Amino acid sequence: MALHIAGLDGSSFATTLFLAVVAFVIVQRAVSNHLYNKKYKFPPKIPGLPIVGNTFQLPGNQQGQWGAQMARKYGEMFTCKIGVNTWVFLNSSRVVNDLMEKRSAIYSSRANLPMTSNIMSGGCRVLLMQYNERWRALRKIMHTILNKTNSPTFAPFQDLESKHLIYDYLHNPDKWYRANQRFANSVIMSVVFGKRMELNDPKIIELFETSNEIIAAMQPGASVADALPILENLPKSLQWWRPRGERAFQKCLRVYRREVDELNAKIKAGTARDCFAVQFLKAPETAKLGETQTLFALGSLMEAGSDTSRMTISQILAAAATDSRWVKKAQALLDEVCGSNAERLPEFSDRPNLTYITAAVKESFRWRPFAEIGVPHMLTEDDEYEGYKFPAGTLFTWNSFSIAMNPDEYEEPQRFLPERFMNKDLNNVVKGHWSFGPGRRICSGYNVGESNVWIALARILYCFDFEEVPGDPIDTFKPNWIEHRWAPFPVRIKVRSPKHAALIEREGKAAAETKY
Numbered sequence: 001m002a003l004h005i006a007g008l009d010g011s012s013f014a015t016t017l018f019l020a021v022v023a024f025v026i027v028q029r030a031v032s033n034h035l036y037n038k039k040y041k042f043p044p045k046i047p048g049l050p051i052v053g054n055t056f057q058l059p060g061n062q063q064g065q066w067g068a069q070m071a072r073k074y075g076e077m078f079t080c081k082i083g084v085n086t087w088v089f090l091n092s093s094r095v096v097n098d099l100m101e102k103r104s105a106i107y108s109s110r111a112n113l114p115m116t117s118n119i120m121s122g123g124c125r126v127l128l129m130q131y132n133e134r135w136r137a138l139r140k141i142m143h144t145i146l147n148k149t150n151s152p153t154f155a156p157f158q159d160l161e162s163k164h165l166i167y168d169y170l171h172n173p174d175k176w177y178r179a180n181q182r183f184a185n186s187v188i189m190s191v192v193f194g195k196r197m198e199l200n201d202p203k204i205i206e207l208f209e210t211s212n213e214i215i216a217a218m219q220p221g222a223s224v225a226d227a228l229p230i231l232e233n234l235p236k237s238l239q240w241w242r243p244r245g246e247r248a249f250q251k252c253l254r255v256y257r258r259e260v261d262e263l264n265a266k267i268k269a270g271t272a273r274d275c276f277a278v279q280f281l282k283a284p285e286t287a288k289l290g291e292t293q294t295l296f297a298l299g300s301l302m303e304a305g306s307d308t309s310r311m312t313i314s315q316i317l318a319a320a321a322t323d324s325r326w327v328k329k330a331q332a333l334l335d336e337v338c339g340s341n342a343e344r345l346p347e348f349s350d351r352p353n354l355t356y357i358t359a360a361v362k363e364s365f366r367w368r369p370f371a372e373i374g375v376p377h378m379l380t381e382d383d384e385y386e387g388y389k390f391p392a393g394t395l396f397t398w399n400s401f402s403i404a405m406n407p408d409e410y411e412e413p414q415r416f417l418p419e420r421f422m423n424k425d426l427n428n429v430v431k432g433h434w435s436f437g438p439g440r441r442i443c444s445g446y447n448v449g450e451s452n453v454w455i456a457l458a459r460i461l462y463c464f465d466f467e468e469v470p471g472d473p474i475d476t477f478k479p480n481w482i483e484h485r486w487a488p489f490p491v492r493i494k495v496r497s498p499k500h501a502a503l504i505e506r507e508g509k510a511a512a513e514t515k516y
């Protein structure tokens with residue numbers, strides 16, 4: 001039956017109805033905004049554009065300087081809008097501690113990311129998972145295997161790979177950045193899958209393509225569906241981003257499955273080395289996870305653990321070349337322990353006598369944090385703090401680089417100063433900086449990450465000197481991490497003496513030739 005209202009023909013009725021609906025939506029929006037603004041109160045907001053907010057103000061990468069500039073302007077906390085999400089940046093250790101550490105039970109989830117987490121990761125990538133039972137179960141298993149008491153499982157891999165690293169520096173000092181990439185990739189592949197990797201192996205190239213794809217997709221504003229999650233309600237056939245996401249997901253599954261199949265064959269043949277995956281696959285809790293989650297748990301570790309080590313070790317070289325004071329001190333201590341005539345390489349067993357190296361590793365995490373503006377955690381319940389009122393769903397991040405460079409937090413923050421960590425908390429890997437994140441979401445692999453860097457640094461410093469290239473100074477704030485074919489910055493590496501070269505030759509050649 002045709003609808004008819006006196007005085008209106010069909011098309012004017014449709015127009016009137018449409019305008020009424022639009023007016024209703026606008027009024028409803030205004031009312032709910034008013035109620036929302038009355039109920040909640042945020043720290044100072046960075047002015048942005050209508051609808052997109054501050055999405056396009058955030059630089060695509062190296063966001064630390066931007067974060068520090070905003071913190072100087074807006075104070076201890078500020079708010080911005082990225083996509084549909086409200087982000088609160090925490091700019092001091094005090095507030096990070098108060099909220100993300102002490103109230104971690106409600107500050108530990110992740111945003112809903114329909115593309116990156118749901119489609120590209122099948123909801124199984126631990127880094128992106130919401131704070132739920134599955135995440136807790138996974139973290140528990142990971143912790144059991146990656147905790148400090150299990151470090152003897154990983155030490156032989158770290159020992160071998162770091163010998164290979166100094167051998168590469170000796171023979172190809174200009175290709176130091178390739179050596180760091182190889183070390184970082186191979187040590188994490190060994191830790192996770194018990195196998196060494198060469199950089200030009202097509203399998204490793206594929207593995208790292210999968211991580212690069214996810215890292216690119218995670219950047220704020222990179223995916224329209226993540227920026228506007230409401231779009232996930234469109235029929236699947238209209239979700240134009242979905243086929244690309246599904247292809248990425250299938251590729252991850254294929255690449256991870258290949259590694260697991262290979263390892264299972266070695267386990268069967270009795271030739272597998274003890275490593276994370278061997279322990280993980282036999283843990284009774286793993287069977288409950290299902291195949292996709294099992295594969296993603298292993299793949300996620302490999303992704304999370306590689307570039308982090310590469311960047312940290314490379315940054316240390318920049319710190320060594322631009323300030324030789326701490327290097328001289330470290331080398332004098334290394335000489336006391338290992339001999340001033342290159343008698344032997346530093347070992348993990350030297351740790352109690354090489355506390356300055358432990359402090360230098362901590363300082364490297366502080367000096368140039370890997371996640372410059374942190375990684376956002378989602379609040380799961382409404383919360384109040386110092387006059388502010390935050391709704392559940394707000395994202396909180398620790399403004400890592402800004403905190404690291406703040407003179408109120410660290411004396412002479414620009415300087416690479418291991419001495420600042422020579423205190424009673426020296427052996428607490430995560431205390432005194434935020435580079436592994438705060439609260440329950442803290443990096444699962446920090447013990448492995450720290451010891452990767454420790455053994456590499458002790459051996460590099462014992463064997464080599466570092467200088468800037470004359471006329472080509474290092475900008476330690478702007479290394480080029482994206483392009484793997486070139487050095488992220490120029491640096492000159494020289495072996496300390498012919499005796500050190502002979503030591504590296506003795507120890508490193510066998511390591512470089514070892515295959516498994």
Ligand code: HEM
Pocket residue numbers: 126127128129139146191300301302304305306308309312365370371375376435436437438440441442443444445446448449450453
């Ligand atoms: C060496 C330097 C490393 C640094 C600086 C680093 C840093 C980080 C950061 C900042 C996060 C996010 C934390 C948060 O959201 O609060 C993270 C998460 C994670 N990292 Fe690391 N990481 C390193 C090495 C490793 C290694 C070697 C592994 C594995 C063996 C690993 C495994 C993970 C995992 C699984 C997560 C996700 C945790 C979750 O969301 O629950 N990381 N890491």
